[in-house]
Structures are given as C-alpha cells and as structure tokens.
Amino acid sequence: MDNTADAIIIGGGVQGASLAFHLAQRGMKPIVLEKKFVGAGATGRSSGLVRMHYDTEVDARLAWVSFDYFRNWKEMVGGDSGFTRTGFLQIVGDKHYDALKQNTKMLQSIGIPTWLISSDDVARLCPHYYTGDFEFAAYEPESGYAMPSDTANSLMNAARQQGARLVQDCTVSGVKVNGGRITGVDTAQGEFHAPVVVNCAGAWAEKLNQMVGLELPYDTWRHDTMFVMRPRQAGPSHPATIDFRHEMYFRSEGELTLVGLEDNNPLGGSPDDESDHALPGFVDRAVDRICQRMPIMEQGGLHSAHGGYDGITPDQHPIIGAAGPDGYYLNCGHSGTGFKTAPAVGRCLTELIIDGEVTTVDISSLAPSRFQEGKLIGGTYDNIWT
Template sequence: MSNTADAIIIGGGIHGASLAFHLGQRGLKSLVLEKKTLAAGATGRSSGLVRMHYDLEPESRLAWKSFEYFRHWKDIIGGDSGFTRTGFIQLVSENYEEALRGNVAMHQRIGIPSLLIDPEDVRRLAPFFRTDDFNVAAYEPESGYADPNAVAASLMDAAKRFGARLVQDCAVTGIQLASGKVSGVSTSQGDFSAPIIVNAAGAWAQSIAAMAGVDLSVDTWRHDVAFVRQPKSIPANYPTVIDNIHSMYFRSETGGLTLIGLEDKNPIGESPDGFTDRAQPGFVERAIERICERIPSMENGDLHSDQGGYDGISPDQRAILGQIGPEGFYAQCGFSGTGFKIAPAVGLCMSELIVDGAAKTVDISPFDPHRFERGDLLKAEHAYEDIWH
C-alpha cells in the first residue's frame, strides 16, 4: 500500500467519506484514516434526520443541496442511503412563532418545499399527536430520515472508485510539518504523506488540531437516544418531528420503533472515548416522559434499547469549515449534532475550497474557523433558543 496521497482525511465518518468522494471527482486521491472502523463515531450514532429546517440560511442551503443527493442517491452516489420519506414537522412555542414564520419564508425563498401549518393540519398528518400547546408549525412534506451507516458505506465505496483508500484501526499520533506546511501524519500504522490534511475527526477534532499546533474552538457533546416499541395504534411511519417545546426530536424507525433524542442536559467536555453502549442515567426516563407528552398513546409502548454517542460542538453550535493553522491544514468538524443531513453538500463545498480556493455551490465562508478569534459567532436572523444545553 502506498503511503502517499493527494490528501489525507482524518476521520472515517460521513464527512470524511463525503469529502473523499468529492475530491475524487476532482481528480485527487485521498487516504481516509479512521482510528476504529467506518462510521464508528458520531455517524454510526446519528439519528439520521433529513430535513432542511434551520434558522441559519447557509445551513438550510447546505441541507437543500444535500437533499438532492438523498433524493437521487443511487444515481449520484450508488448504493443505498435508506432514505425514507415521512415528512417533517418543526414545533415551537408561541414565543418563537415569529421566528418560525421568518425561517419558513427564508426556506421558501431558497426553494425548499416548506410551509406553515396549524394544529388541525398536524392532527390530519398524525391524529395521535397532542396539538394543544402550539399555534403554528413548519412542515416539509418531502423530508424524512436515512440510514447513516448505509450512507457512509456507499459514499466510501464511491470514493474508492475514484482512487480513495480507507485505512481502519489507524490512530493518528502526530502531524508532520515542513516550512510552515503540512507534509504528512504519523499513525499507529506508520507514516503517511500528503500536502493536504483535513481534520474530519468529529469529537476528536480538538486533539487532532493540537497536533498541528492549532487551538481549535471545538469541544465534545454527548448525545443519547432511546428506541421505544410503538403500540399497534401508531402507524409504522409518521412525520419526523423536532419538538422544541419539549426539547426533543423523534421519528419512526424500522421494526415498529420510535427513536427519541433530547436536546437538554447533554454533557459538554467529556472524553469522546467514554462509555456509549447505554445512555446516561436518567435519560430513558426523561425521554419516555416527553414522548408521552406529545404522543399520549405511547404510554402503551415499552423500551427496546438505548445508546450514547459523542460529536464535536463549536461555541455557536455551527460547523467549522476551512483552512486554519499551517498551510494545507483544513477543518471540517464542529457540526454540533446536525452534520449528517448536510454532509453531501459540505463535502462538495470543501472540495471546491481545497481545489479552487473557494466554495461556489454554497458559500461556506460564514463557517470560517477564524470567526471565534474575531468574536464573530454565527447568529440567525430568526433565531430559536440555544439547544444542547
């Protein structure tokens, strides 16, 4: 195996695979170095939501471009993404109704199929939902969820067709520099050389950046999920939901299950190598209590399983994309729990930045890694409350 490549990508999650694919389309051969196995980190623990509803326009634009991939996965990438169209509903309290209206208007301006609906509309879509605690909701009829492991695997397979290589069980232990430029990496499997190194290491991104002498503004965030067996009164598929009223998101899952994630009391700053086979204590009880608030008949369900995971989180809970530190060193991390659905477009835009000097498909300059030094944190025009607190 050759130890030289056009680019080294550290991290074998969906973002590493997406970048390897898009760089391959531009004629660059990548080495993807993964300390465990493909999708072993945040990707494999992702809830897989595919929706375009963000309160920051560049994120919605990335999600909209990525949706083109999910909708035509077999033709663009090959293989299977597991995309399931359920429709998507965003619920907010009355304090954020105007923000919701403003964001739907922004989505519609972009071209996203998004509309405002009322509680009666929600009852028609999901008669078993409680609908007496909101006045308006956002609805994306084309959205749903996909299979994160299948997405990462098919992206990596597509990247390999362009000459990319995946090296698993390969922990990066150092980044080599020469005359202010990156030149390669040291790993548990020897040294590898490339003039471009991309930090797509997710929850491990801060420690990887430090190897290049970079103080990257990214920490770890823990995300737990529970899977509940639905009672027979609930259909197999129903709309995917982000319920800001209850700091929760949920969706149907194959096998008659509902996946539940919570957006509060998620620890920040823990080791990304922490125990993730089960959720943290108390999580399941809180998740079940909240899902029963929105779907009262879920009282007749029962717990199937639960698990944890870690992702990287930035100070403004937005992605970190761009060159930082020595020449040839790039960050593609800090997705703060929402990176799955935008990964295809991020890989495309990062490949444009690396090869052409700037992204043209979507302007990713707002996600510049240097914004934190400037105190220029990203804030939406119609912002919702901070989550993952």
C-alpha cells in the same frame, strides 16, 4: 503499500467519507485514515434526521444541496443511504412563533418545499399527536431520515471505486509540518505523506488541531437517544418531528420510534467513554416527553437506548476551512447536526481545496477565523440540534 496521497483525511465518519467521495470524483487520490472503522464515531450513533428547517441560511442551504443527494442517492453516489420520506414537522411554543414564520419564509426563498400548517392540520396528519399546546407548525412534506452508517459506507465505497483509499484501525498520532507546510501524518501503521491534511475527526478533532498548534474553542457534546416500540394502533409511521415545547425530537423507523432530547446533553466528556448505554435518568425523561406528545406511546415498550459524541463549537456551527500550516483544513465541530449536511459540505470543501474558492454554498461564515474575529453565528432560535 504506497503511503503517498494527494490528500489525507483523518476520520472515516460521514464527513470524511463525503469529502473522500467528492475529492475522488474530481480526480484526486485521497487516503482516509480511520482509527476504528467507518461510522465508528457520531455517524454510527446519529439519528439521521434529514430536514431543511434551520434558523440560519448557511445551514439551510447546505441541507438543501445535500437533500438532492438523499433523494437521488443511487444516481449521484451509488449504493443506498436508506433515505425514507416521512415528512418533517417543526413544532415550537409561542415564544418562537415569529422566528418560525421568519425562518419558513427564508427557507421558501431558497426554494425549499415548506409551509406553515395549523395544529388542526397536524392533528389530521398525525392523529396520535397531542396538538392542544401550539397553534401552528412548519411542515416539510419531502423530508424524513436516512441510515447514517449506510450513508457513510456508500460514500466511502463510491470514493474507493474512484481511486480513494481507506485504512482502518489506523490512529493518527502526529501531523507533520515542514517550513510551514503540511507534509503528512504519523500513525500506528507508519508515516503517510500528502500536501493536504483534513481534520474530519469529529469529537476527537481538538487533539489533532493541537498537533499543528491551533487553539480553537472546541468541546465535546454527548447525546443519548432511545428507540421505543410503537403500539400497533399508533400506525405504520409518523413525520420526523422537532418539538421545542418538549425539547425533544423523534422520528419513526419501521415499528420503532427514535427519541432524542435537546436538554441535558453533557459537554466536555471524553468521546472514548462508554456510550453503549444511555446515561441514568435519560430514558425516564424521554418516555415522559414522548408520551406527552403522543399519549398512545404509554402502550409502547422500550427497545434500546444509547449515546454518542460529536464535536461542538461555541456557536454550535461547524468549522470548515483552512487554518494553521499551509495545506491544513478543518471539517469538524458539527455540533449535533452534521449528518444531513455531509454531502454538501464534502462538495464545498473539495471546491475550496482544488479551486481555492467555493461556489456551491457560501460557507465563508463557517471559517475557523470567525472565533478570533468575533463573528460567531447566531440564529433566531436559541438552540437547535439534529
């Protein structure tokens, strides 16, 4: 086996797969080294919401560029991302009304199809939602959700068809540097050589950064979700919804509704800990909240519940760019929102690696240097996930 490549990508999640796809599309021959299998990390557990509503322009622009891929997956990537258009609603409480208006304007100025609708409109759109606790919401009629494992696998398949390689069951245990330049990595399957190494290792990324002497503020974030079976009377679908009033989001998938909560997501746990089951107490809290927003769910039933781990940074934004030895790049710390942006991030990082400058979206604010420079990113909402 020839273990030399133009670039080594550590991690076969949706971010590593997107980067491999875009590098290969530009004629490079990358190798993706994945310690388990494609989608084994956060990607395989992701809720897959695809929406553009954000409170910072860089996120909204990355989501908007990515949306073009989700809508045209077959033509732009090949295979299937499972994108399903359900529409998207952002519900907030009165303390966030000004921010909601401001953000909707910002999104419209980018060209994103979104506007404010009244709670009466929401009631017409979603007859089973309780709408008595908010006045208006932001609506994106084109948005919805996609299937994260399918998305990552089709990106990886398309990358391989264009000359990328994937090596699974291959844990990177060391990053090799000579004279301040990246030369390759050590793995359980031997050495791999390349002048470029990209850390796409999600919740495990800090370990790799430490291997090249990079100390960046980084933590792990655990997030549990559950699927409930909707009662038949609740209808065939409902919009993907982020509901700040209940610190919750939910979306439909066939006869199921997926629910996640935005509070009590523990930081600092090992991403290798058991996550096939949700943490104690999660299901009770999630059932209580979904029944408050959709009272008809009291007639539903629990289908399943599990968790997942992502990397998180102090400003809850990803770290994308070069740092440390020449040839070392980071694409990690997606902080619970890095599924929907993966197509655009892979394209931007490819531009940075090959052209030395990024033209698709200005991602300079996401550079690793922002922590040392005290330029943390702030939005108009306190926190938003997914």
